[in-house]
Amino acid sequence: MRAMSESETLTDLERGREDCVLRFADGASFRLDYVEVRMSCPCAKCRPRQENEQRLIEFREEVTRLRLDKPKAELVGRYGLRFQWLTGCSSGIYSFELLRNVAEQAGTALD
Numbered sequence: 616m617r618a619m620s621e622s623e624t625l626t627d628l629e630r631g632r633e634d635c636v637l638r639f640a641d642g643a644s645f646r647l648d649y650v651e652v653r654m655s656c657p658c659a660k661c662r663p664r665q666e667n668e669q670r671l672i673e674f675r676e677e678v679t680r681l682r683l684d685k686p687k688a689e690l691v692g693r694y695g696l697r698f699q700w701l702t703g704c705s706s707g708i709y710s711f712e713l714l715r716n717v718a719e720q721a722g723t724a725l726d
Contacts, residue, residue: 625711628696630685636725637718639711644725645718649683650675652698655717658707678703 621641629636635652638644654675656662664674687699695710 623710623712623715625696625714628688630688632685633683637714637722639715645722646725647714647718647722649686650678651717651721652686652709652714653678653681653683653700653703655709655713656704656707657709657713658704661704661707 622639622643624640625637626640627636627638629638634646634648636644636646654665661674664670681700681702683703684701686701686705688696689699691697691708695708696714697705697708699705
């Protein structure tokens with residue numbers, strides 16, 4: 616098992632109403648909309664819906680129709696988080712590495 620790098624180690628999660636701020640051990644911070652977090656769910660039910668453009672479009676439409684209130688978040692081991700959404704899937708375990716990748720692609724870097 617390889618060790619996580621500082622860029623893959625989440626040190627803080629600040630949950631707002633519509634988005635969250637993720638802070639990593641290397642000092643990088645990102646603001647990320649909950650829609651983007653939900654769209655990247657790695658569970659067996661959601662992952663296949665992210666495999667091609669058409670399915671991804673349909674998935675995004677479904678997710679944006681859902682009410683995405685601030686989810687609960689629980690630490691899973693030393694490597695990830697599980698978000699508990701009031702609507703939709705709550706079974707995915709988001710590794711810190713996955714959260715960093717999503718934040719870099721879809722989030723806003725903060726100073």
